[in-house]
Amino acid sequence: xxxxxxxxxxxxxxxxxxxxxxxxxxxxxxxxxxxxxxxxxxxxxxxxxxxxxxxxxxxxxxxxxxxxxxxxxxxxxxxxxxxxxxxxxxxxxxxxxxxxxxxxxxxxxxxxxxxxxxxxxxxxxxxxxxxxxxxxxxxxxxxxxxxxxxxxxxxxxxxxxxxxxxxxxxxxxxxxxxxxxxxxxxxxxxxxxxxxxxxxxxxxxxxxxxxxxxxxxxxxxxxxxxxxxxxxxxxxxxxxxxxxxxxxxxxxxxxxxxxxxxxxxxxxxxxxxxxxxxxxxxxxxxxxxxxxxxxxxxxxxxxxxxxxxxxxxxxxxxxxxxxxxxxxxxxxxxxxxxxxxxxxxxxxxxxxxxxxxxxxxxxxxxxxxxxxxxxxxxxxxxxxxxxxxxxxxxxxxxxxxxxxxxxxxxxxxxxxxxxxxxxxxxxxxxxxxxxxxxxxxxxxxxxxxxxxxxxxxxx
Ligand SMILES: Cc1cc2nc3c(=O)[nH]c(=O)nc-3n(C[C@H](O)[C@H](O)[C@H](O)COP(=O)(O)OP(=O)(O)OC[C@H]3O[C@@H](n4cnc5c(N)ncnc54)[C@H](O)[C@@H]3O)c2cc1C
Numbered sequence: 001x002x003x004x005x006x007x008x009x010x011x012x013x014x015x016x017x018x019x020x021x022x023x024x025x026x027x028x029x030x031x032x033x034x035x036x037x038x039x040x041x042x043x044x045x046x047x048x049x050x051x052x053x054x055x056x057x058x059x060x061x062x063x064x065x066x067x068x069x070x071x072x073x074x075x076x077x078x079x080x081x082x083x084x085x086x087x088x089x090x091x092x093x094x095x096x097x098x099x100x101x102x103x104x105x106x107x108x109x110x111x112x113x114x115x116x117x118x119x120x121x122x123x124x125x126x127x128x129x130x131x132x133x134x135x136x137x138x139x140x141x142x143x144x145x146x147x148x149x150x151x152x153x154x155x156x157x158x159x160x161x162x163x164x165x166x167x168x169x170x171x172x173x174x175x176x177x178x179x180x181x182x183x184x185x186x187x188x189x190x191x192x193x194x195x196x197x198x199x200x201x202x203x204x205x206x207x208x209x210x211x212x213x214x215x216x217x218x219x220x221x222x223x224x225x226x227x228x229x230x231x232x233x234x235x236x237x238x239x240x241x242x243x244x245x246x247x248x249x250x251x252x253x254x255x256x257x258x259x260x261x262x263x264x265x266x267x268x269x270x271x272x273x274x275x276x277x278x279x280x281x282x283x284x285x286x287x288x289x290x291x292x293x294x295x296x297x298x299x300x301x302x303x304x305x306x307x308x309x310x311x312x313x314x315x316x317x318x319x320x321x322x323x324x325x326x327x328x329x330x331x332x333x334x335x336x337x338x339x340x341x342x343x344x345x346x347x348x349x350x351x352x353x354x355x356x357x358x359x360x361x362x363x364x365x366x367x368x369x370x371x372x373x374x375x376x377x378x379x380x381x382x383x384x385x386x387x388x389x390x391x392x393x394x395x396x397x398x399x400x401x402x403x404x405x406x407x408x409x410x411x412x413x414x415x416x417x418x419x420x421x422x423x424x425x426x427x428x429x430x431x432x433x434x435x436x437x438x439x440x441x442x443x444x445x446x447x448x449x450x451x452x453x454x455x456x457x458x459x
Contacts, residue, residue: 011256013041015411018428024219045206052204059198099195116144134162153307256411
């Protein structure tokens with residue numbers, strides 16, 4: 001099969017689908033190559049015991065830019081619901097509402113910790129930090145809050161102590177950088193409603209990517225599911241893409257696959273020093289354990305956040321509590337346990353996670369599950385790890401990727417960024433905007449990349 005298109009998009013996650021839809025709507029011929037048998041990437045949903053579940057807790061945040069939210073409202077109609085946030089976070093032996101609320105914190109936190117957090121707030125201006133995740137957060141939030149919450153969570157999420165994580169991680173993830181800003185937020189909230197509400201589709205988060213895929217196909221994009229790109233031959237006036245089914249010629253390629261994977265597939269490949277740099281960029285893996293609970297809803301909460309070191313589980317979500325849907329059965333529920341890990345370690349290889357489920361619930365003071373079934377999904381590349389020194393490796397790889405004629409990399413793993421779905425979609429929109437009538441607009445893309453650098457991840 002020899003096929004050609006103005007644009008070939010690698011990956012049908014939200015970034016690739018948003019780009020494919022926008023480009024097809026503009027009249028470009030578009031082919032999407034997706035390795036998985038379904039669209040959506042990490043934002044896809046699927047069924048466990050007849051209940052739609054996500055790849056871990058997923059919400060569409062109110063920080064979503066208005067033009068994206070408008071498009072999603074048009075595509076999803078009434079199925080896009082506005083929901084109140086109803087999560088809890090374990091701090092020591094206490095549960096506090098998450099996102100945090102001032103009055104509740106004052107009531108529930110152990111008095112000693114509360115006093116130390118208060119003292120840290122007073123001494124904040126005098127603190128200076130080292131350029132690491134630990135140093136930055138100890139200086140801004142204070143040692144008490146850092147040690148109680150962020151330090152153990154970092155080890156679980158990224159597999160490293162905060163001292164070995166670059167300060168960029170703090171900038172990208174922690175949206176309030178001083179105790180005063182946190183206090184202001186706790187009392188006043190954020191004007192966009194972030195922390196109080198979120199948006200979620202009736203049929204699971206993946207309904208977002210499903211409607212984007214449908215819209216792209218309706219606009220003329222050709223969707224090749226179950227078709228991995230295996231080689232990318234970059235020539236002066238076109239790019240040839242190999243798949244197990246044949247070859248495709250593209251005027252331009254948008255790659256949303258992990259940037260190191262792009263380096264492995266490209267022909268000619270990068271110089272040896274860039275290949276080495278690509279090999280040093282690490283991704284954290286995740287095992288998702290779906291526990292089917294019989295007897296109706298397990299709790300009324302949407303998610304339980306577990307930063308403490310007594311379990312490797314970071315979060316437990318109950319997908320049916322994220323939405324109102326008559327499709328969700330009354331006699332059972334599914335809980336999703338997120339367990340960050342490394343490919344090949346004990347968690348990754350374990351073949352029975354029922355003890356982990358039971359032990360985590362017992363240690364966290366949560367109700368037990370009446371376990372009917374366990375379903376496990378293993379994701380090898382979930383979080384980019386910002387180990388100290390990563391920035392230099394990424395810069396070299398990114399500069400090489402940027403030099404490939406006719407190829408543009410973006411998306412969460414395509415840019416090695418911890419971005420949300422709305423960020424990924426915004427990248428797709430901006431990439432199509434840079435694909436002008438006169439060809440690729442490098443200046444517009446540079447400006448877009450500067451905007452992406454300011455993305456802050458919402459939890
Ligand atoms: C645990 C967890 C919780 C999250 N919670 C939220 C949340 O609450 N809110 C939020 O907004 N975001 C959340 N996110 C982030 C969200 O999932 C991502 O931002 C989003 O899916 C990124 O989209 P993407 O298109 O960049 O990449 P992806 O979704 O990773 O899609 C990339 C696609 O490329 C495909 N691919 C890879 N290699 C090839 C190849 N060689 N050929 C063809 N195809 C290939 C993959 O199969 C995949 O479908 C969460 C992520 C995780 C892991």
